[in-house]
Structures are given as C-alpha cells and as structure tokens.
Amino acid sequence: MIGLYHPGHSLIHRAPMLLKLALLSAGVMIVGLLGEPWQLGAALAVVFGLYLVARVPLAPAWQQIGPILWVLLIAVPVQALFAGWTVAGLMAGRLLIAVALAALFTLTTTVTAVLEGFQRMLRPLRRWIDADRVGLLVALTLRCIPLVAEIVTEVIEARRARGTQGSLLALAVPVVVRSLYAADAIGEALVARGLDD
Numbered sequence: 001m002i003g004l005y006h007p008g009h010s011l012i013h014r015a016p017m018l019l020k021l022a023l024l025s026a027g028v029m030i031v032g033l034l035g036e037p038w039q040l041g042a043a044l045a046v047v048f049g050l051y052l053v054a055r056v057p058l059a060p061a062w063q064q065i066g067p068i069l070w071v072l073l074i075a076v077p078v079q080a081l082f083a084g085w086t087v088a089g090l091m092a093g094r095l096l097i098a099v100a101l102a103a104l105f106t107l108t109t110t111v112t113a114v115l116e117g118f119q120r121m122l123r124p125l126r127r128w129i130d131a132d133r134v135g136l137l138v139a140l141t142l143r144c145i146p147l148v149a150e151i152v153t154e155v156i157e158a159r160r161a162r163g164t165q166g167s168l169l170a171l172a173v174p175v176v177v178r179s180l181y182a183a184d185a186i187g188e189a190l191v192a193r194g195l196d197d
Contacts, residue, residue, distance in 0.1 A: 006107045012054040013108045017117035024105045028098045037086075040093035047100045056107050064103035068096060140186065151178045 007013075012020070034040050051061060072092050079088035122131035155174045 005110050006056055006060050008055055008108065010054045010108070012050065012104070015108075017109055017113040018121065020105055020109060021117065024101055027101050031094050031097045031101075034094065035090065037090065037093070040090065040097065043097050044093070044100075047097055047104070050104055051100075054104060054108050056104070060107055061100075061103060064106060065096075065100055068099045072096070147182060148175075148179055151175055151182070154178075 031040075031043055034043060072095065075095075076088045076092050079091055118134060119131045122129050122134055125131075152171075152175055155171060155178070159171070
C-alpha cells in the first residue's frame with residue numbers, strides 16, 4: 001500500500017478491490033477463530049497457495065512479512081511465560097497468517113484502486129460524507145507513512161554519522177519537528193490547490 005505494489009496479471013491482481021478487502025476481512029476473522037495447530041497449518045498452506053497464484057516473488061513478500069518476525073521474537077517468549085508455548089505458538093501463527101494476507105492485498109492492489117474503492121463505498125453516504133475528501137485523506141495518510149519512516153531513517157543516519165547515540169527524546173524531537181515542517185508543506189500545497197474551504 002505504501003509503494004510495494006507488485007504489478008501482475010493474475011486472478012488476484014484483477015479481482016475488484018472491494019471483493020479483496022471483504023475476503024481479507026473474512027480471512028483474518030476466520031484465522032482469529034482457529035484454535036488447533038493443524039487448522040493454522042492448513043490456513044498457512046492456503047495463503048502460500050494464494051501467493052503462488054498471484055506469482056508474487058519472494059523479495060517483495062519478505063519485505064512486508066519479514067518485520068513481523070522481529071515482533072514475534074519478543075512477543076512469543078513473553079506470551080509463553082504467561083500462557084504456555086502452545087498458546088504462544090497459536091498466537092504467532094494467527095498473527096503471521098493475518099499479516100501475510102494483508103501483505104498479499106497490498107502487493108496485488110494499487111493505491112489508486114484502494115482510493116477509488118473507498119470513494120465508491122462512501123458514495124451512498126454523500127449526503128453526510130464527502131467521499132472525495134475521504135479519498136484524499138486516505139491518500140495523504142498512505143503517503144505520510146513512508147514519509148515519516150524516511151524522516152526517522154534520515155535522523156538515525158545523521159546521528160550515526162555524528163557518532164552520537166543519545167536518548168529516545170533526542171531522536172523524537174528532530175523527527176517531530178521535521179514531520180511538522182513536512183505537514184506544513186503539504187498544507188500549503190493543498191491550500192494552493194484550493195482545498196482550504
């Protein structure tokens with residue numbers, strides 16, 4: 001969703017965005033209800049099959065799914081400490097499958113398709129909700145996620161170049177300041193395009 005769309009012509013790529021979103025929501029709900037290891041194994045096999053159908057290469061898939069493994073390295077032992085290894089393993093399996101499904105949606109759906117889908121979905125409520133403005137809000141949100149991540153990366157690299165580590169506050173302050181400057185620039189661009197009413 002944030003620039004990791006992988007072009008393709010598979011059945012999953014061509015499916016309507018709202019259908020994929022509905023199936024994603026249903027899939028995550030079903031996975032959340034699975035309580036046996038074999039059920040999670042079957043669900044994982046289905047997800048793997050979906051990736052094969054979509055013909056998504058390993059590198060972009062790993063780019064989206066890989067970071068959750070670092071979270072699980074911390075979360076699983078903590079969960080095991082309080083609820084046992086079986087519960088921790090089930091939790092990890094559910095989370096991994098849910099993230100893999102969401103990543104598949106991201107890799108096979110363009111941002112434009114998502115925005116148009118949201119606009120179509122909200123159009124019946126146009127009496128109360130401006131669908132175009134909600135679409136713009138979603139677009140800005142999606143754009144700001146990698147923008148803030150880029151700011152954090154640049155601040156960390158600048159601190160490393162200076163040989164300083166410092167506290168979390170020393171990282172947060174420049175990130176917040178630079179984010180506010182970026183938000184101000186986006187606001188000025190919107191005003192220049194007549195979106196200030």
